[in-house]
Amino acid sequence: MSLGAQTWAMVRREFLQEQRQKYALFGVLLYVVSTVFVSKFGFKVIKDVPVWNALFWTILLFTSVIAVARSFQQETRGRLLYLYFLVDPRAVILAKMLYNVILMNILAVAGYFFYGILVGNPVQDTGLFFSTLFLGCTGLGIAFTMISAIASRAGNNFTLMSILGFPIVIPLLMLTIRLSKIAVDGAAIETPWSYIMALVMMNVLVTGLAYLLFPYLWRD
Amino acid sequence: MKQNWWKIAGSLLVVFSLIAGLQIRVKPGLLNTVSDHASTSEAPFKVSISGYNTNFSQAENQVWLVNDTLRKIKTCASKITVTDDQHIIAEFPPVAPAADPVFGLAVYNSADGLLFKPSAINTTDTFKAVIVQSCTPKVDVNAGKQFAFPFRYVLYESIRNLFFHVPMWFCMIALLTWSVFNHIRYLRTFNAKYDVIADQTIRTAILFGILGLITGSVWARVTWGAWWVDDVKLNGAAITMLAYLAYVVLRNSMEDKEKRARIGAIYSIFAYVMMIALLGILPRLKGTDTLHPGNGGNPGFNQYDLDSTMRPVFYSAVAGWVIIGLWIAQIRTRIHNLKEASENQ
Numbered sequence: 354m355s356l357g358a359q360t361w362a363m364v365r366r367e368f369l370q371e372q373r374q375k376y377a378l379f380g381v382l383l384y385v386v387s388t389v390f391v392s393k394f395g396f397k398v399i400k401d402v403p404v405w406n407a408l409f410w411t412i413l414l415f416t417s418v419i420a421v422a423r424s425f426q427q428e429t430r431g432r433l434l435y436l437y438f439l440v441d442p443r444a445v446i447l448a449k450m451l452y453n454v455i456l457m458n459i460l461a462v463a464g465y466f467f468y469g470i471l472v473g474n475p476v477q478d479t480g481l482f483f484s485t486l487f488l489g490c491t492g493l494g495i496a497f498t499m500i501s502a503i504a505s506r507a508g509n510n511f512t513l514m515s516i517l518g519f520p521i522v523i524p525l526l527m528l529t530i531r532l533s534k535i536a537v538d539g540a541a542i543e544t545p546w547s548y549i550m551a552l553v554m555m556n557v558l559v560t561g562l563a564y565l566l567f568p569y570l571w572r573d
Numbered sequence: 574m575k576q577n578w579w580k581i582a583g584s585l586l587v588v589f590s591l592i593a594g595l596q597i598r599v600k601p602g603l604l605n606t607v608s609d610h611a612s613t614s615e616a617p618f619k620v621s622i623s624g625y626n627t628n629f630s631q632a633e634n635q636v637w638l639v640n641d642t643l644r645k646i647k648t649c650a651s652k653i654t655v656t657d658d659q660h661i662i663a664e665f666p667p668v669a670p671a672a673d674p675v676f677g678l679a680v681y682n683s684a685d686g687l688l689f690k691p692s693a694i695n696t697t698d699t700f701k702a703v704i705v706q707s708c709t710p711k712v713d714v715n716a717g718k719q720f721a722f723p724f725r726y727v728l729y730e731s732i733r734n735l736f737f738h739v740p741m742w743f744c745m746i747a748l749l750t751w752s753v754f755n756h757i758r759y760l761r762t763f764n765a766k767y768d769v770i771a772d773q774t775i776r777t778a779i780l781f782g783i784l785g786l787i788t789g790s791v792w793a794r795v796t797w798g799a800w801w802v803d804d805v806k807l808n809g810a811a812i813t814m815l816a817y818l819a820y821v822v823l824r825n826s827m828e829d830k831e832k833r834a835r836i837g838a839i840y841s842i843f844a845y846v847m848m849i850a851l852l853g854i855l856p857r858l859k860g861t862d863t864l865h866p867g868n869g870g871n872p873g874f875n876q877y878d879l880d881s882t883m884r885p886v887f888y889s890a891v892a893g894w895v896i897i898g899l900w901i902a903q904i905r906t907r908i909h910n911l912k913e914a915s916e917n918q
Binding site for chain 2: 521
């Protein structure tokens, strides 16, 4: 089978697995909603744009750690060994990334929905905001998939996942938060292409790195 | 001895940069002028001037005011009293050419050359005064030339920190690059030798990063007024340190040698590429201001300030510290290998 076909098969396997244990996805969704509720009780309504923005992305950051950490934790050693004989390791990481990116985007849209209702929605430039949401969540999904793979090798420690992941995603998050602030303000005279391009480049870079490095991580 | 020439060269470069960097004087300059905010129409209008590294009593002084907008109008002091090498009291006739109430102050003598402090004096009652005589002081451009570091406001003597703060970062980046090179070699060959080199080099690089943060923090307190300021480069440096400290935690969390070498190498390569993105790309984006020289606005320091007297000292400091860093990493690698060997016995 070609790499593409293998990846497709692996993505389907991820979705099948998700379908069989729905509680996990709902668990993460519930996590998003409860976090938004906690912020609601803390802040009531947020009028200040930078605070709104920072809090929203902080919620998404922690959501992505929790949502993506599962992707390698849930695999038992036996199952990984079985996959090792069946498919190319690069298909495994590409499929996990694709799946996590889709998952993160769903969670982000849901998070934005609840956050907008409960805490207030000052977004002016909706188109740009959703593009930022897509690019930022894609980046978070990709980066944390790789970090989750590394952390799972080192004993599946949640603390480890955070300390390894945060320094790696901070550049990405800095770009995203800035772009998102432009979108919320809605004051951009022209589309801030330099930020969008930098974000796209960052996503491509992380994907490329994971693609190259994962085969070394995989072998035991 | 033959194969150790680079260690000698490195030590000599560092020793040179330490001695030259601390011993060479800073050029003379005007430190402050009292009577900053004065009513100039009251004659005589007195200004007491303190200089830094100056030789006021060694030669004849000329003191004059230059209006900030009307640059051509110069008003010479009518009476100059030299207290000592660092202090002068100058008396001026009433001045104040209309529009701009701000004056720069110039002092010239043949020992120090021309010293100038822009916007030194702010006057109040411009409307009352009349423009008094304009004079043309005689200035020899070559006077007072000496081999010394430039005198900069805000920086003053702390300009020397350039030879200590900046080389730390150069050294850290050089060491991290060397470690990534070795980690890639490790992943290609799975020879534990390369992993030990890379790991010990990273630990040395962290040491240099901490030194860079400390020297930078002290410098920031002196020049910018705070131990930590919000700046892209500072944040980038801090995040890099966090990533590599995380590397150390990751590595120590595993027992199996082969496994921790492999996973450590993967994380190190990952972190290095992200660090390059962080330090290289982000500060260049539109709308990011940094207080550091090079990009963004900075009142105290810019690229022209690395003048010909500082350049040789700076370059030898950078080269010297990079070599010392590699040397430390090499010694650490050896110690590690010896410990390992004695444990296996």
